[in-house]
Amino acid sequence: MHGGRFALVAIAVVAAGLLVAKLGFNQYYYFAAYVVLQYVVLATAWNILGGYTGYVNFGTPAFFALGAYTAVVLIKSMKAPLLAQLVAGAAVSGVLGLAIGYLTLRLRGVFFSIATLALAVVLQTMFVNWEYTGGARGFSVARPATAPLVGNYVQFLFVVMLALAVVAVATARWIERSWIGRGLAAIRDNEEAAECMGVPTLRLKLVATTVSGLLMGLAGAPFPYYVTFVEPTSVFDLNYAVNSLAMPMIGGTSTWMGPVVGAVLLGTAQQVATVTISSALNLLLVGVILVAFVILAPEGIVGLVRRLARRGRS
């Protein structure tokens, strides 16, 4: 897809979403679609660091929760509007991403992954003990009475998350196709060789961790208004870590399309399973599909389709 066509499709997607929001279907569909779109953002953000750069991050909940709690603080302290919550949530998580980037100086491979997991645990403990945001009891949020564009606030949040997903995907796509993306791929393939070929590895890794963290915070910022009740165990849920890693792996980590495909398929399957069977089944579902893909199609759905298409042509 060329840049112009991509932009047109992106605008069309948001416009279609706005239309769908105006139609006013059953509320549940907007709720469910919001979750799927939130995973599009998280999976895309994860893939910038995990897929393009090769640093596996288990700390998605930390970045997501930090975005959500930043919004909580803004709501409590000054009743800041949603836009301010988005900007602040993204900024704070972006700074955390930058800090994590400096970790890559000393920690590589599995050691980096363990550190990110520890980060989520440490942050969760902090928020459990921080009285201002309600500590372990949690914090109740009152949504604004009216929503712009579409009358209902849930429908409005659906449109917002759709727009954020488009922003995240466009960012990932731009990185992937620019010289930055080739530099990140060189780091993933061989960091030492990349550095010796003139790639400023630290600087590029900082870009990757910051952008990735920033987008995860962006996904978390509207969360308080979405659930209206924020408490540590729900925003630091292991599901965020597992899903944001599994979705790109299943969709394919080498292109921006992979996380989108993975998040839409797996996210939708989880929503259906939650309603028809049980919510506890979700993690099992992800686990089984992930294992199947790692063994049968390690390059994900996008890679699989491309390989089949190539075989069909030749």
Add this chain to the structure above:
Amino acid sequence: MSADAFLDVQAVTKRFGGFQALTAVSLRIRQGERFGLIGPNGSGKTTLINCISGTLHADGGRILFEDRDITTLPAYRRTRLGIARSFQIPKPFTSMTALDNLRIPIEYARAGHHDGVVDEAMGILGQVGLAAKAHVLSAALTQIEMRKLELARAMAARPKLLVSDEAMAGLSSGEVDDILAILFQLNQRGITIIMIEHIMRAVMRFSERIAVLDAGEKIAEGRPEEILANERVERAYLGE
């Protein structure tokens, strides 16, 4: 400081914990020179190269390149100044084609040169005889092809100083001649070359001067015939 030292390694020392890998090694290499670096396994050759290229930082001593102190510069900055290297064990970017492997140094080592990247990369692949493999994933190349790609990638950085770390290990004598021909050609274009090699026939033929490392110390330096006649060198290689 004399002007003829293009690369001036001054008493470089490197320790790994309690192990002294390099002890006050000094080298002065002139512009356009073909310089050989030899020594038994574990003598510190690759450590010295790592200190010159910046993948390791020296614990003591200084390194000057074109009269500029580069001792603490990160590796990518040194590459941009004109120091490129190939690796002893080829380290291609495995998810990329041979062509894309060269795009990295072309785009990154020389900021601002972004036109005609593909043409230039193809040209370099042609020089090392890999033009037919341009669109093959680098992971699928043979051993000799990977070594040629290593050299091609270093060439794509447009170096003033090229460090070739055992580019010929494990190759047949015909293949060794191939690589030697490429290195001679680069040298004729004015590129200074440091060659680390175990294949004596190749180093002796290629080098104008040779330095010998043993247990992290420089034990000899001179023209190839002087090195061959040196008793300390003989002892280092063959024992007492």
